[in-house]
């Protein structure tokens with residue numbers, strides 16, 4: 001929501017996509033999600049800039065190996081800095097800008113976009129998480145008009161611990177859209 005409020009054109013485009021494919025008479029449903037490509041791109045772009053687990057989960061090397069000249073002994077605790085990979089200017093054009101369009105033509109290559117990890121220990125909940133985020137964000141966009149409280153940019157300063165959150169919690173104004181009255185009546 002913070003990124004959408006700081007990028008009103010993205011919010012507008014997402015709303016138009018939902019209006020086109022779902023309409024204003026019924027609430028977004030799981031079966032609508034495959035049609036909402038831009039909504040999924042927004043979620044991916046958000047996970048690129050603000051990965052929920054910026055260092056994934058700790059892993060342990062089962063064998064010793066060498067990577068790019070660095071020797072990694074066995075039984076070493078390893079962290080993958082996804083936050084840095086997903087903002088690497090060698091991998092991403094204009095890496096710090098919020099641009100869902102970069103995901104519109106399908107998924108980015110796996111080794112540069114890995115908010116759910118990779119391989120055998122990757123997150124088994126990825127599909128469920130993406131559908132839940134799609135339904136939640138889609139419903140929020142569909143049911144309310146959103147505005148910044150004082151018109152100022154939302155402060156995106158990050159607090160990184162094992163997971164990532166905002167330093168300043170989001171404060172926002174919302175007004176119900178007509179669909180909300182229809183589905184509640």
Ligand code: HEM
Pocket residue numbers: 051052053056057058115116117118120121122123124125126128129
């Ligand atoms: C936005 C939502 C989510 C994100 C960003 C996320 C991300 C992650 C990440 C980064 C890992 C560690 C991968 C690694 O170390 O390489 C992980 C592991 C895991 N996640 Fe998720 N996850 C999400 C939602 C879920 C959901 C909804 C479930 C289950 C319903 C789930 C279940 C698990 C489990 C069981 C593991 C451990 C897998 C293993 O160690 O083999 N996650 N997740």
